[in-house]
Amino acid sequence: MNEDARQDEILLIEFLTGRLEDAQAGHIRARLEQDETLRRRRDDLAAALGALDVFPRPEAPDDLAERTLAKIAAVRRTEALLAMQQLGPRRSTFSLKELLAVAAMLLVMIGVLAPSLHKARQRSNEGLCAMQLGQIGNALQTYAINHRGRLPAADGQAGRWLRHDDAPPVSNSSALFKLLRHRYLPSPVVFQCPSLGGASFAMKADLRDFPLPEHVSYSYQYSLGGWGVRGNDPAVAERTKDMAILADQTPMFAGGAFCPERIEAPVSDNHSDGQNVLYLDGHASWATCSTVGVEGDHIFLAGDECDYDGDEHPAGPADSFLLPAHPGK
Numbered sequence: 615m616n617e618d619a620r621q622d623e624i625l626l627i628e629f630l631t632g633r634l635e636d637a638q639a640g641h642i643r644a645r646l647e648q649d650e651t652l653r654r655r656r657d658d659l660a661a662a663l664g665a666l667d668v669f670p671r672p673e674a675p676d677d678l679a680e681r682t683l684a685k686i687a688a689v690r691r692t693e694a695l696l697a698m699q700q701l702g703p704r705r706s707t708f709s710l711k712e713l714l715a716v717a718a719m720l721l722v723m724i725g726v727l728a729p730s731l732h733k734a735r736q737r738s739n740e741g742l743c744a745m746q747l748g749q750i751g752n753a754l755q756t757y758a759i760n761h762r763g764r765l766p767a768a769d770g771q772a773g774r775w776l777r778h779d780d781a782p783p784v785s786n787s788s789a790l791f792k793l794l795r796h797r798y799l800p801s802p803v804v805f806q807c808p809s810l811g812g813a814s815f816a817m818k819a820d821l822r823d824f825p826l827p828e829h830v831s832y833s834y835q836y837s838l839g840g841w842g843v844r845g846n847d848p849a850v851a852e853r854t855k856d857m858a859i860l861a862d863q864t865p866m867f868a869g870g871a872f873c874p875e876r877i878e879a880p881v882s883d884n885h886s887d888g889q890n891v892l893y894l895d896g897h898a899s900w901a902t903c904s905t906v907g908v909e910g911d912h913i914f915l916a917g918d919e920c921d922y923d924g925d926e927h928p929a930g931p932a933d934s935f936l937l938p939a940h941p942g943k
Contacts, residue, residue, distance in 0.1 A: 622652060622655065623655065623659065625638070625642060626642070626652075626655060626656050626659050627659055629642045629656075629741070630656070630659060630737070630738060630741035630742075633737070643897065656745075657745070736809075736885070736886065738808075739807075739808040739809040739885070740809075740885055740888070740890065740900065742808040743807050743808055743809065743862070743884070743885070743890045744890045744898045744899075744900065746804045746805075746807070746808070747832070747860060747861075747890050747891075747892040747898040748892075748896075748897075748898050749799065749804050750790075750793070750799070750804060750805070750832070750860060750892065751860070751892045751893075751896040751897070751898060752896065753793045753798035753799045754766070754793070754798075754859070754860075754896075755845075755896050756798055757792070757793060757796070757798050758844075758845055762844075762846075763844045763845045763846035763847075764842055764843070764844045764845075765789075765835070765837070765842060765843045765844070765845070765859065766789040766790065766792040766793065766837070766842075767789050767837035767838075767840065767841065767842035767843075768784070768785065768786055768788045768789045768837050768838050768839075769788065770784070770839075771839050772784070772838040772839025772840075772841070772925075772927070773838065773839075773925075774923070774924035774925050775838065775924050775925075775937055775938070776867070776870055776871060776872060776922065776923065776924025777870040777871060777924070778923065778924055782870075783870050783924060784838055785823050786834055786836065786837055786838060786937040786938070786939060787823055787824055787830050787834065787939040788822055788823040789834060789837040789842075790805065790824075790830065790832075790834050790939060791821070791822065791823050791824055794817060795821070795822070801814075802814050802815060802817065802824070802829060805824070805829065805830040805831065805832060805939075806828070806829065806830070806831050807831040807832065807862060807863075807884045807885075809884050809885050810828070810831050810884060812828045812829075813828075814829065815829055824939075827869075830939045831862070831863050831884060831939075832860055832861065832862060832863060832939055833860070833861055833862070833863050833864040833882075833914070833936035833937055833938060833939050834859070834860050834936060834937065834939050835858075835859040835860065835928075835934060835935065835936055835937075836916075836927055836928050836935045836936075836937050838927070839927075841927060841928070843857075843859060843894065843931075845894055847931050849930065849931035849932055850894065850908075850931055850932050853894075853908050853932055854893065854894040854895040855893055855894075855895045855897065856893065856907065856908045856909075857893060857894040857895075857907065857908055857932060857934060858891050858892070858893055858894075858906060858907045858911075858913040858934040858936065859892055859893065859894050859934070859936075860891075860892040860936065861882065861889050861890065861891040861892065861901075861913060861914075861936055862881075862882035862884035862885065862889040862890055862891075863882050863883070863884055863938065863939065864882065864914045864936055864937070864938055865879035865881065865882055865883050865914070866879065866914055866922075867922075867937075867938040868938075870938075872921075872922040872923075872924075874920075874921070877915075877920055879904075880902070880903050880904060881901070881902065881903065881904060887902065888900050888901055888902040889901055889904075891906055891913065907932075907933070907934035908932045908933075908934070911932075911933060911934055912934075913934040913935075913936050914935075914936055915935065916928055916929060916933065916935045917929030917930075917933055917935075
């Protein structure tokens, strides 16, 4: 491997683990859009980093001290039996002081390493999540090209997208599911944020939506009743880089119900300190607040609405209003 390739791999690793400054990260994103070889190298490194998820997080067991003392007592009992039965010469063993010192060192090492590994896992998941949003973005753009600039929308008339009098809500996620039905994306796993994971499902010809809420962990722009988004709409054509259309799931709705206490939540619950957001021009970026739409629009609110019954809709064509993708039925 030449020096340039080695430097690229170092930059990509730092990019995927969230260690680059904003300017450097932007430069890498720009290169990824143009350089197919660099994208393949990024995908290989992301897969390698993702493999960290198969290993359990190293946490000290609560009973470590008790188990250490029990082991010491067992060793001493064995020595006493050997001495009484004269089965051989006494074997040298660690002293209590030495064993306690080893146990203390292990606790210190776990305390130092566990947060670092947890942080690396978080950064890896954030990078993989951004890659998934990029894949979905590419599929949405291809769909729009084939449908006169229009992104997928839910079929049928608009209805309540929250439960009302025990009536099931209308699902906005059926719009996203069209990307799977029409094979713009090969696998449903791409709709599950790596930080949440969970079991996926097998595609069937009669499916028109995700079978369970855990099968999709992203929120999509309101698309009910023929609303939809058109990239060639004059109201948004000049704002595609600021028009948010997909993000980690909204923090304000759960189980088909509005959670008013969460309206001040700054970000999605998918990650601990921010969320990935996909924009109409196809790029994804990391945000640490929710006012990242057109002119600082709150991407999870319908305009300035603060109370929800399930019949609210965007305040205008450029108002991002990301609904719970699958509120549950």
